[in-house]
Ligand SMILES: Nc1ncnc2c1ncn2[C@@H]1O[C@H](COP(=O)(O)OP(=O)(O)OP(=O)(O)O)[C@@H](O)[C@H]1O
């Protein structure tokens with residue numbers, strides 16, 4: 001059978017004409033999937049500057065090849081990734097491109113900054129009528145999630161640690177795939193900033209279950225610029 005994902009919408013409509021019964025279903029399913037994409041893109045949370053940058057078309061910078069390849073294998077049902085390393089190595093860029101890549105395939109993927117999520121939870125304590133969906137609900141419910149810059153902002157409080165645990169527990173429980181970016185090492189001696197040291201051993205333990213760790217090397221692309 002033809003690979004429906006390679007056909008244009010017009011070609012799909014042409015195929016539908018004259019079809020009846022079971023033959024209609026795969027084509028209408030594909031059309032419904034395509035129709036979701038603009039809305040999914042609009043609500044993906046990917047920063048405007050990276051809108052339209054899809055992982056399949058990214059030119060990896062030195063040090064990014066392994067991460068870019070690993071992200072292409074991370075899909076719903078697979079184990080997630082914990083991308084860590086120093087500032088400016090492209091963790092957020094690649095993970096945002098992963099979200100767009102999934103959304104282009106009709107998957108409800110979200111990109112959420114950890115600091116924005118905490119701010120949203122805090123705001124909702126005073127303002128329960130905030131009209132947009134709560135970020136924590138989006139983070140828990142997304143088919144695929146990027147939680148960007150986990151642990152940013154220094155030592156976590158029991159409150160923020162509890163939020164991270166809840167998100168990871170709920171997502172693990174539902175088998176939903178998560179990609180996390182951070183400057184914190186997943187493990188290591190007390191002399192370096194780690195997830196266990198900055199957040200908690202319970203968060204580090206859940207992360208180890210949800211995500212395979214992958215360190216980005218290379219250099220600070222904000223300082224040195226992006227090569228061709
Ligand atoms: N492959 C790439 N192609 C083009 N631009 C890139 C690429 N990788 C990274 N960049 C750019 O490099 C800059 C730094 O990338 P990014 O913000 O993803 O770093 P980071 O690792 O998330 O840093 P931090 O730890 O400070 O959050 C950004 O301006 C981003 O747009």
Ligand SMILES: [Mg+2]
Pocket residue numbers: 091092093148149181
């Ligand atoms: Mg970042």
